[in-house]
Amino acid sequence: MAEKGTIKFVNLERQFGFIRSESGEDVHFRLQVVRDPYQPENLKKGTLVTFEAQQAAPGSRGPTARWVTIGTPARADNTETTGELRPQVTAATQTYRFLNPYNFVRPLFVYNPNAGTALGDCPPPPHDRYVGLTGKMSCRLTATTPLFVSDSHGVTREAVDKGRQHLRYRFFRTPDDEAIAIPGTSLRGALRSTFEAVTNSCFAHFAGGKRLSYHLPPGEALKLVPARVRQNGTQWQLELLNGMTPLAPGQRPSGAQYAAWVHTYDPLWASRTVALAPRSGYARRPKLSLSGWQHGDECQALVEHVKHPAKHFEFWNVVALAKPGATLPRPTAQQRLISGYLCITNQNIENKHDERLFFHHGGAPTVVDLPKPVRDRYRELIQDYQERHTDDVKRLKSPDRPHGKTPAFSRFVILQESRNLENGDLVYARLARGGRGLTVEYIVPVSVPRLGYDQTIGDMLHPRDLQKCSDYDHLCPACRTFGWVWGGESEEKKQVPPLDKPTAYAGRVRISHACRITENGSFDATLAILSTPKPTTTRFYLAPKQGKPRDGLDDAAVGYNNRGQQLRGRKVYRHHGARLNPQEYESVRQGPDGKPKKSDQNRTVHEVQNAGTEFEFTVHFENLAPPELGALLWTLEFEGWNHRLGFGKPLGFGSATIRVTALELCNAATRYSSLTDERQNALDHKADWVDEFKQAMAERYGSPFDQLDNVQDLRALLAESPDLSVHYPRPTRQPHPDGKNYEWFVGNKRSGRDAGPRYVLRVAVDDDEGIPLLDRFGKEVRS
Known part of the structure; x- marks a missing residue:
C-alpha cells in the first residue's frame, strides 16, 4: 500500500x-x-x-x-x-513496438557486510579433506525453444560467391560419436553465469583494462594536425607538418587544410560534389597513380590552391609527384614546389578519392614531445581497430583493396605491427597550448578517426569490488565454487603473480555431458547474420550511477567519458518463448532456388533440437557450505525460469529449464568405514538449503530475496514469454534482406535541430513496453 x-x-x-x-x-x-x-x-x-x-x-x-x-x-x-x-x-497511439534481444542484470551493493558471510569474499576451503557438503545430483534439462550446441568436429565448408566459404555445423555428439549431447563445458558456462549473477559474484570474464573507442565528430577532426614521429633512443617527439597554414592548436586551420590532397581513386559511390559542379577546378583535378609508392615515402610535389565548390574550404592539391631529387615541371604562378611524406591509408571509405601528403613549407617545423601515456593510448586505439575487423580481414584475400562497392581496410588495420609506433610513422595530433607551450593530447592514424574514451571498461564497473578476483584469500562465491585462475586478461599478463599465495583454485563442482533421453524432432536452418556485440552503443550498455536511464540526452551525457555513468551489469539474452519467430532467425536473403541465401557471414546449423527435447546430466559437488549448496540448487532449478545456452541466443534459440531429480550426500565417516560408496538421499532437504541461501542473500543485501534487483531482472528476462516481438532495433517491421539495422541507431542518435528521440534501453524489470521502429532520420515508422 x-x-x-x-x-x-x-x-x-x-x-x-x-x-x-x-x-x-x-x-x-x-x-x-x-x-x-x-x-x-x-x-x-x-x-x-x-x-x-x-x-x-x-x-x-x-x-x-x-x-x-x-x-x-x-x-x-x-x-x-x-x-x-x-x-x-x-x-490512435498504438504502434508496433518490440523488445531488444538483450538486457542487463544489475549488480548489488552490500547492505550488511557482516551478514551472509558465506556469500561474501573469503578464502576457499581445502581440497584435501571434507569440511562441507559433498555429493552428487541428477538433473533433467528440457529445451523450451530450439536448441543448438555446435560440435567442433564435423564442420564442413561450402563454396559460395567469389570463392568465399559458407560454414555448416552439426550438433555436439559424445566422444563415441553416437549420441546427441550437450557438452559439460557449455552447461558449466551457462550455470556459472547465472550463479555469478544471483550471488553478486565478480565479473570473472571481463576485459576491465580495455578502452573502447568512438568516432571523433568531423568538426573535432578538422582540428587535428599532421605530424611525423621522431625517435632518438628513449626520446620521442612529433614533427608538426602544418603545410603553409599557421598552427592553431585546438582550432580549425585559419587557411588551407594542413595536408595536401592527392587525387588517386574513383570513389565507390559517385561524387555528388562533382555532379553538382562538373566544371569546377575541384572536379577537373587530374588523378595521380601511386603505383610504386609506399606509405611514409619521402617525396616532392607541385601543388596548387583549390576551393571546395560545396563546402567552401580550401586545400592544396598535388598536380605532380616525384621522388626526392627527380625533375618536376616548372611551377606556374599558381603552383608551389613542396617536399613531404605520403600518407596512404587505402580506399577505406566508400566516397574516398584522395590520399594525403604531409608537408611543412617555410622554415623548420615545430617539434613537440610525445609522452609515453599518449603513445600507450595510440597502441590501445590501433589494437581496438584491429580487433574490430579481425574476422573480416582474414576472410579477404586482398583486404587492402575494395571488393565491388565494399571499401578496403586501412593499412594499420591489416598490419599487426602498426600498433607499435616507430620512427618515421605519420599520424594526426590533437594539440593544446599551455603554460609550457604546445602539448600533445592524443594522436590518431587517420584524419577522421576513432578515438579511445578516457575511461576503460573497468573504470565503469560499479561497485568496484566486483572486478575479477585477484587474491586467493578473497574469492567471490562463483570463483570458490566453479574455480579461479589469477590474471587472464591481456593487461594482467604483464603483471607478476604473487609468489606467497596460490594463483589458481580448482572448482568444487563437476558437470557431466547432458545426454539426450527424449527426442522431439530436429531441423536444419541457415541462420540470419549475427554480428559482434557493440558496447559502444552507450544508450544500451551504460546507465547513470544515480537514477535510471533517461531518453533524450546527448551523446556526451551517456558516454564512457561521463564519470556519472556506469556499466549496466551482466548481459543476458532474454527468453523469446512463444514469441520465437522463424523470420527472425532464418536468413531473409533468398537464393535463386528460393531458399535462404548462404554467405561467408551466416551459418547453416544441422540437427537443431526442437523444444521438448530432454537431456540428463550429473553434477558432483564437494565441500560446499549450506548457503553455497542452496545457491547451486537455486541456480540449477532457477525457479522454473529459462537458462540460455548454445548458439543463436539473440535469435531465440537456446532456452531450457532444469529440474533436479535426485540429490545424494556423501558421509565421509561412513564412506571411509565401509567397502561401499554409500550416499544419503537428501532430495527432501533441497528446499531447506535453498531457503538458507535466500535468507543469507536477504540479510547481506538488505531486501527480501525476491525483491533484490538482480533477481527481479533475471525474472523479467528469463521467466515468461514476453508480450512483444523480440529482435534487434531496425527501421522495418520485417527483417530487411540487406540488414540496415544501423539506420535505427543513426536515426536514434541524431543531434542538432532535427535530433532523434535518443531512446535508451530500459532497466530489465521496467522493459515491458518496448521501443518503436525508427528510420535513419529518427522518425517513428508506423507499421
Whole structure:
C-alpha cells in the first residue's frame, strides 16, 4: 500500500537513504528503486516522496521501500499495484513496438557486510579433506525453444560467391560419436553465469583494462594536425607538418587544410560534389597513380590552391609527384614546389578519392614531445581497430583493396605491427597550448578517426569490488565454487603473480555431458547474420550511477567519458518463448532456388533440437557450505525460469529449464568405514538449503530475496514469454534482406535541430513496453 513521507537522509555514493514516513517510522530505500523521472539533486533531506514499504528482511534494521517516487502520482487511475505511472495506450497511439534481444542484470551493493558471510569474499576451503557438503545430483534439462550446441568436429565448408566459404555445423555428439549431447563445458558456462549473477559474484570474464573507442565528430577532426614521429633512443617527439597554414592548436586551420590532397581513386559511390559542379577546378583535378609508392615515402610535389565548390574550404592539391631529387615541371604562378611524406591509408571509405601528403613549407617545423601515456593510448586505439575487423580481414584475400562497392581496410588495420609506433610513422595530433607551450593530447592514424574514451571498461564497473578476483584469500562465491585462475586478461599478463599465495583454485563442482533421453524432432536452418556485440552503443550498455536511464540526452551525457555513468551489469539474452519467430532467425536473403541465401557471414546449423527435447546430466559437488549448496540448487532449478545456452541466443534459440531429480550426500565417516560408496538421499532437504541461501542473500543485501534487483531482472528476462516481438532495433517491421539495422541507431542518435528521440534501453524489470521502429532520420515508422 502506498504511503507518503519525506527524505530523512540520503548517501548518493553508497546509493541508499532513509524516508521518515507520516507515521514516524524510518524506512530504508536504495536508489535503484526510485522511479523515473528524477535527478540526483532532487533526492535531498525534506523532499516529499510516495513509497510502498515491504516486510523487513531478516537481519535488517527495519522496513525497506519496494519503490519510491518523487512527489505524488498525478493520476491514481493510471497506476498499477507498483505505483508506477503507465502511459495511456489508445487506438490512435498504438504502434508496433518490440523488445531488444538483450538486457542487463544489475549488480548489488552490500547492505550488511557482516551478514551472509558465506556469500561474501573469503578464502576457499581445502581440497584435501571434507569440511562441507559433498555429493552428487541428477538433473533433467528440457529445451523450451530450439536448441543448438555446435560440435567442433564435423564442420564442413561450402563454396559460395567469389570463392568465399559458407560454414555448416552439426550438433555436439559424445566422444563415441553416437549420441546427441550437450557438452559439460557449455552447461558449466551457462550455470556459472547465472550463479555469478544471483550471488553478486565478480565479473570473472571481463576485459576491465580495455578502452573502447568512438568516432571523433568531423568538426573535432578538422582540428587535428599532421605530424611525423621522431625517435632518438628513449626520446620521442612529433614533427608538426602544418603545410603553409599557421598552427592553431585546438582550432580549425585559419587557411588551407594542413595536408595536401592527392587525387588517386574513383570513389565507390559517385561524387555528388562533382555532379553538382562538373566544371569546377575541384572536379577537373587530374588523378595521380601511386603505383610504386609506399606509405611514409619521402617525396616532392607541385601543388596548387583549390576551393571546395560545396563546402567552401580550401586545400592544396598535388598536380605532380616525384621522388626526392627527380625533375618536376616548372611551377606556374599558381603552383608551389613542396617536399613531404605520403600518407596512404587505402580506399577505406566508400566516397574516398584522395590520399594525403604531409608537408611543412617555410622554415623548420615545430617539434613537440610525445609522452609515453599518449603513445600507450595510440597502441590501445590501433589494437581496438584491429580487433574490430579481425574476422573480416582474414576472410579477404586482398583486404587492402575494395571488393565491388565494399571499401578496403586501412593499412594499420591489416598490419599487426602498426600498433607499435616507430620512427618515421605519420599520424594526426590533437594539440593544446599551455603554460609550457604546445602539448600533445592524443594522436590518431587517420584524419577522421576513432578515438579511445578516457575511461576503460573497468573504470565503469560499479561497485568496484566486483572486478575479477585477484587474491586467493578473497574469492567471490562463483570463483570458490566453479574455480579461479589469477590474471587472464591481456593487461594482467604483464603483471607478476604473487609468489606467497596460490594463483589458481580448482572448482568444487563437476558437470557431466547432458545426454539426450527424449527426442522431439530436429531441423536444419541457415541462420540470419549475427554480428559482434557493440558496447559502444552507450544508450544500451551504460546507465547513470544515480537514477535510471533517461531518453533524450546527448551523446556526451551517456558516454564512457561521463564519470556519472556506469556499466549496466551482466548481459543476458532474454527468453523469446512463444514469441520465437522463424523470420527472425532464418536468413531473409533468398537464393535463386528460393531458399535462404548462404554467405561467408551466416551459418547453416544441422540437427537443431526442437523444444521438448530432454537431456540428463550429473553434477558432483564437494565441500560446499549450506548457503553455497542452496545457491547451486537455486541456480540449477532457477525457479522454473529459462537458462540460455548454445548458439543463436539473440535469435531465440537456446532456452531450457532444469529440474533436479535426485540429490545424494556423501558421509565421509561412513564412506571411509565401509567397502561401499554409500550416499544419503537428501532430495527432501533441497528446499531447506535453498531457503538458507535466500535468507543469507536477504540479510547481506538488505531486501527480501525476491525483491533484490538482480533477481527481479533475471525474472523479467528469463521467466515468461514476453508480450512483444523480440529482435534487434531496425527501421522495418520485417527483417530487411540487406540488414540496415544501423539506420535505427543513426536515426536514434541524431543531434542538432532535427535530433532523434535518443531512446535508451530500459532497466530489465521496467522493459515491458518496448521501443518503436525508427528510420535513419529518427522518425517513428508506423507499421
